[in-house]
Amino acid sequence: MTDLWCFLQQTLAATLAALVLLAVKRILGDKLSPRWQLALWLPLAVRLLLPVGAPRAGGPVDLTYPLTFLRSAVELHLNSAYTDPYAPIACLSPVPWLTGAPVSVTDWLFVIYAVGVLVCLGWFLLSYVRLRMAVGKGTPAGARAEQLSRVAETYGLKPCRALEVEGVQSAFLCGVFRPVLVLPAGREVDDKVFLHELLHRRYRDTALGAVLCLLRCLHWCNPILWYCFDRVQNDCEALCDQRVLERLEGEDRRDYGHILLSMANEKYARAPGTSSMANGGKNIRRRIQCIARFKRYPAGMALGAVCCTLVLTVGCVAGRAEAGTLSASPAWGSSPAKVLTLVLDGRPTTVAGALDTYVKGLVERNPLWLAAAAPAEELPGALEVISSGVSPDWPLPEEPLDWKIYNLWGTGAGYQGTLCLQNYETAGGGEGDPPVYTQEVLVVPQYQGYAVEPLGEFETVDGVNLIQYPNTRLSALHYTGGDGEVSVRLDVQRVLGAKTTEDQSSSNGVFGSFFSSGPSLRVEPLPHGPFVSRWHSEGGVITAADGRDLHRTLYFVPVEDTDLTTEELKEILERQHNDHVNLPAQVGDGSGGVTDEYLGLDWDECLAPTAFAASCTVDDVEHFFLLTLEGEW
Numbered sequence: 001m002t003d004l005w006c007f008l009q010q011t012l013a014a015t016l017a018a019l020v021l022l023a024v025k026r027i028l029g030d031k032l033s034p035r036w037q038l039a040l041w042l043p044l045a046v047r048l049l050l051p052v053g054a055p056r057a058g059g060p061v062d063l064t065y066p067l068t069f070l071r072s073a074v075e076l077h078l079n080s081a082y083t084d085p086y087a088p089i090a091c092l093s094p095v096p097w098l099t100g101a102p103v104s105v106t107d108w109l110f111v112i113y114a115v116g117v118l119v120c121l122g123w124f125l126l127s128y129v130r131l132r133m134a135v136g137k138g139t140p141a142g143a144r145a146e147q148l149s150r151v152a153e154t155y156g157l158k159p160c161r162a163l164e165v166e167g168v169q170s171a172f173l174c175g176v177f178r179p180v181l182v183l184p185a186g187r188e189v190d191d192k193v194f195l196h197e198l199l200h201r202r203y204r205d206t207a208l209g210a211v212l213c214l215l216r217c218l219h220w221c222n223p224i225l226w227y228c229f230d231r232v233q234n235d236c237e238a239l240c241d242q243r244v245l246e247r248l249e250g251e252d253r254r255d256y257g258h259i260l261l262s263m264a265n266e267k268y269a270r271a272p273g274t275s276s277m278a279n280g281g282k283n284i285r286r287r288i289q290c291i292a293r294f295k296r297y298p299a300g301m302a303l304g305a306v307c308c309t310l311v312l313t314v315g316c317v318a319g320r321a322e323a324g325t326l327s328a329s330p331a332w333g334s335s336p337a338k339v340l341t342l343v344l345d346g347r348p349t350t351v352a353g354a355l356d357t358y359v360k361g362l363v364e365r366n367p368l369w370l371a372a373a374a375p376a377e378e379l380p381g382a383l384e385v386i387s388s389g390v391s392p393d394w395p396l397p398e399e400p401l402d403w404k405i406y407n408l409w410g411t412g413a414g415y416q417g418t419l420c421l422q423n424y425e426t427a428g429g430g431e432g433d434p435p436v437y438t439q440e441v442l443v444v445p446q447y448q449g450y451a452v453e454p455l456g457e458f459e460t461v462d463g464v465n466l467i468q469y470p471n472t473r474l475s476a477l478h479y480t481g482g483d484g485e486v487s488v489r490l491d492v493q494r495v496l497g498a499k500t501t502e503d504q505s506s507s508n509g510v511f512g513s514f515f516s517s518g519p520s521l522r523v524e525p526l527p528h529g530p531f532v533s534r535w536h537s538e539g540g541v542i543t544a545a546d547g548r549d550l551h552r553t554l555y556f557v558p559v560e561d562t563d564l565t566t567e568e569l570k571e572i573l574e575r576q577h578n579d580h581v582n583l584p585a586q587v588g589d590g591s592g593g594v595t596d597e598y599l600g601l602d603w604d605e606c607l608a609p610t611a612f613a614a615s616c617t618v619d620d621v622e623h624f625f626l627l628t629l630e631g632e633w
Contacts, residue, residue, distance in 0.1 A: 002099055003082035004110040005071045006091040009052050011222050012063050017047040018228045025231075034239040034290070041232050048215055048225075052091045064089065065345050072337035072344075078104040086379045087447045088344045094218060113221065120217040128271040135174050135182055138163030144183060151194040155247055160201055170263055172276035173200050176207050179273075192244065192256045193277055199243045200275040205236055213272035234283050236275075241287055257291045260284050326357065326527055330366045333389040340383055343371045347449040348527035351408075351415055351603075352498040354443055354450035359403045359421065360525040362396050369525055375444060375451045395458050396437060400424045400521045404466055405441075405496045407477045409608035409629065414444035416455070417496075418475050422466040424501075424521045436461045438474070470495060470537030472588040478540070479612055479627035486616065486623050490540040490556060493587045494608050497533040499526060499597055530600025535593030539585040542616055552616045555580045558609030562628055569624040572613045 001007045021044055025037065032040070068089055075085035081103040096114045141148065141162035152159040160173075162181040171193050173179040179201050183189055200206065212229045219225045241260075245253050263277065263284060326346035331339050348354035354373050361370030371382035385392055402424040408417035419441045423434040440455040464473045476493040501519040542550040555578040564572070594601070612627040 001091055001093055001096040003080070004106045004113070005067060005083060005089050007096065007110065007113055009063060009067055009089050010091045010094060011219055011225070012067070013052045014044065014047050014219070015222060015224050016063075017044050018224055022228070022231075030290075034235065034242040038232070038235040038239050041228070041235070044228060048219075049094055051094055065341060068344050069337060069341040072340040074106065075104075076336055076340070078106065080104040080107050082107050082110055084376070085340065086344075086376045088347060088449075090448060096218075116220050117217050120220040121214075124213045124217065124272050128273060131174060131271045131274070134167070135163060135165055135180060138165040138182065139185075140164075141181075141183055144189060147189070147191070148181065148194050148198075151191050152198055155195060155198070157195075157198040157202055160198070170276060171197055172274050173197055173206050174271075174274050176204075176210050176273045179206050179275075190255075190259055192248070192252065192259055195247065196240055196244050196277045197275070199240050203240075203243075205240065205275045206273050208236060209233065209275055210272045234286070237277075237283070238287055238290055240277075241291060245291065253291065257288050260288055260291070326369055326372055326525060328366075328524060329368070331368050331386055332391075334387065336383045336387050339368065339371070339386050340379070342368055343379065343382075346372050346527055347447065348373055348451075348525075349449045350528055350530055351443050351450050351606075352496070352531045353525070353527040353529050354452050355403070355405055355419065355441070356498050356500065356529060357525040357527045358441075358452040359401070359419070360523070362394060363399075363401045363421075364523060365391065365394055365398070367392070372527065373450075373452045375453050376446060396421065399434075401437070402466065402500050402521060403497075406474055407492075407494055407608055408443075408496055408606060409477065410610075411442070414442050414450075414453075415607065416440070416442050420466060420474065422464070433463060433465045436464045436466060436474075470535060470588045472586050476539070476587045477608055478630055480630050481614070481625040481627040483623050483625060485545050486550070486618055486625075487543045488540065488554060488583075488614060488616070488625050488627060489543075490538060490554065490581075490612060490614065490627050491587045492608065493537045495533075495535045495593075496531045496601075496606055497535075498529055499532045530603070531606050532597045532600050533593065533595040534601055534606060537587045537592075538579070538581040539583070539587040540581070541584040542618075544618070549584050550618060551582070551584070552618060553580050553582050554614055554616045556612040556614040556627070558611075559613050559626075560610050562611050562626065564613065564626055566624050569613045569615070569626060573615050573624070 001010060021040060025040060028040075071083070071089060072085055075083050081100045082098075083104075083106060096110070096117060098111065098114060102108045102111045141164055144164070145162050148162050149159045151157075160179060160181050162183055164183050164185040166185045168182055168184040171181065171183050171189055174182050181194075181197055181201075212232060216226060216229055241256075244256060248256060260277070261284065326342070331342060334342075346357075348357050357369050358373035360366065361368075361373060367382060367386045371379060371386065374382055400423060401421040403419060403421045406418040406420055408415050417440075419439045421437045426434050437458045438461055439458045442453045442455055443450050444453055461473055464471050470493045474493070476491045479490045479492065481488055500522050502522050538556075540554070542552050542554060544550055555573060557572055557576045557578055559572060608629070610629060614625045614627050616623055
């Protein structure tokens, strides 16, 4: 957590999960055993420890939109050091840290929260240190140590070190890794008390107490969570009671209840890393009621409890299965806070989604979609345009334009390629093909999503039909290499497409298929969609040392490593399936590809490779090359 809004996102998500669990526990009442009463808190533990901003880590209710709107309304008027109002709220750590000096009111509020965490942590540590110092002054338990060993042997438990300490009213464990049993000096201790504390030690309940103290520190200002942490500790004690009663018979169980009742007014250790049989009069009365209702729960109950816990965990942690969607309204004249909230809630999360959102924003004259795909540094200007209500000049004609991206390859800054658009309705081949509008673009990773940065103006190319994917009139990538005797240039054209059309019958009801005229161009963008089609074509030339172009077959395999020896190249070509092309040839003479509109394509298969391992045979001699990417032509 690096700002106030990340903390609010985390603590509110945990609060909602806690309220859900409290409601479930109230409904179930005593129908579940103490084991599963404690286990039902697992969803809250996962919610508290897993950052809300982690992938698939939402909650039972999506808080992103209202919290983003509140942040936008506040932060757009401030100059906060910790908060970037143009970035999505994404809590990526459950622990706060400061990234600089505070400037704004919200910065200071976050500093106050962070200081509160440290103060709370210091208070718990101080109380633990004071307790350890008091325990350190204790004396060996002597005869009661023998009693402890006897109880441990009787019930098959491992004994621990025991000390007598002055001023202690009831026995308790102290320590997480090597706990010590602290006993009140000069007082007799019943065997059942020893059994209770030994069971705490066996199941490492003191570690649970330490974790709860840390969570109390992180959420020191959230009373609902503190109440839940108290409930967790009480459920832990109730479970320990259940384990004790399962080992006792007859009157011993009644005596155990009397022992608890005698502790109702005793003080007990509250420091982290401790576990005490006494936990306050009100809680003890509740535990005695549970003892009176003691029963052995059927084994079949465990299966239902497991299912309930798993469902609650998934619901409380991964409640938001899909990302936000983009509003179809351009939001002309809306407040900057509302516009920014709409933009951030629909940020594209895939490269294909960013390109589709960018294109649809231009084609449909929707500045909101265009802003959603814009780099963060351009958002202030985009918000100003939308809020002003004045439509800007658009670089493309108002036509139903479909798009493809040519030669998408990875650079240090992102993914670069040539965006191509053409009228979907009139493109069909022949002399009358509408013009193709091309623009070099860079898709950059940004805030767990992607944005599109134009690298130039749109240009017009005539005589091209985008239905025929590879095309000699459009750009290609070329890879070059040689061995001194033979040089090779491999021209590669890769074309990627997203799901830009939809079947009209899907929206025409039962009789839609009878009246449908086929697929139509989608109007709304798919900001989280994958690439669904990939087509490719290869060409190039093989040149001898004397300058002659050779007619040969080139075999090639894409590779990422550009530092390969001849033997390694040979091994790769022998081990993997080879593509091949008969050279010389032009890109567009032949092509192949794949389309999957249901699952989409594997992202790793969409990018143009860094290099190729290639081979050809000249005069009965096989030559091996590493062809590296030189550029675009």
